[in-house]
Amino acid sequence: MEHSAYGASLAGGTFDLESFVKKPQTILRFLSWLFSIVVFATITAEGYINSTRGDETKCMFNGNDGACSYAVGIGVISFLACCLFLILDAYFPKLSNANERKYIVVADLGFSGVWTILWFICFCYLANQWANTTVTIVVADAARATIAFSFFSTVTWGLLFYFAYGRYRQGVDDFSQDYRDPAGDHTTPYPPAQFGSGPTGYQQSPFSQGQTQPGEYQPPPY
Numbered sequence: 001m002e003h004s005a006y007g008a009s010l011a012g013g014t015f016d017l018e019s020f021v022k023k024p025q026t027i028l029r030f031l032s033w034l035f036s037i038v039v040f041a042t043i044t045a046e047g048y049i050n051s052t053r054g055d056e057t058k059c060m061f062n063g064n065d066g067a068c069s070y071a072v073g074i075g076v077i078s079f080l081a082c083c084l085f086l087i088l089d090a091y092f093p094k095l096s097n098a099n100e101r102k103y104i105v106v107a108d109l110g111f112s113g114v115w116t117i118l119w120f121i122c123f124c125y126l127a128n129q130w131a132n133t134t135v136t137i138v139v140a141d142a143a144r145a146t147i148a149f150s151f152f153s154t155v156t157w158g159l160l161f162y163f164a165y166g167r168y169r170q171g172v173d174d175f176s177q178d179y180r181d182p183a184g185d186h187t188t189p190y191p192p193a194q195f196g197s198g199p200t201g202y203q204q205s206p207f208s209q210g211q212t213q214p215g216e217y218q219p220p221p222y
Contacts, residue, residue, distance in 0.1 A: 020090060025163050029089070032156040033082035038149045039122075040075030043068050046142040060139050061129035071146060074122050078115060078153065085111075105168050112161035119157055123150040 020026055047068045048057040059068035088104050095101050126147045133143075 023089075025089060025160065026086070028156050028160050028163070029082045029086050032153060032160065033079060033086075035149045035153040035156065036075040036078035036082065039146055039153065040072045040079070042142050042146050042149075043072050043075075046139045047072075047146070049139060060133070060143050061126055062133045064129050067125055067129045071122050071126060071150065074115075074118055078119075078157075081111060081115070105164060109161065109164040109168050112157055112164050116154060116157040116161050119150060119154040123147060123154055126150055 047060050049060055050057055059065045061067040085108060088108075092101065092104060095104075126143075130143050130147060
């Protein structure tokens, strides 16, 4: 019987492209990867407009360069993280060490949770700055697309966090089923004690039949 850990067999399996592509986590990572490209590529290409002076550019979100820089930074890191975790997901079934799998699952769980929060902050930040933008500009579609895909990224990373948590819980359950604490196992009989707690009676020596009492004569056998 093969033992499993964190949703895969501990024996170490082979990479199956078809099943890998159909996994919900793979689809969500690809969508998160695509959404991050839309966010930082849109801001990089169309997110900065010329100011009234004409000699410098300003962020399309109320002229707040911090909003554009925040969205670009979150998008780039999200893009790189999706690439990394896609590689780890493909290599995951080949790992036969449960501890190595645990490190990957915990990293996925923590990163997905943090990036869900950061994408939600990005969505709220950009939406607020765009609502306060008073200057009519020609990049309104780009701004709305950036806000929309920031929200979509929040959803996909939240779902990735949910699946990572489920895989972590599955690993914990697999470990608790495979491991049994000897102190709580009442089915295993206790081994007999080698030494008693006290004298329980006199046992006759096995050589008592061959011993003679003093003063008695036993003729030697011929």
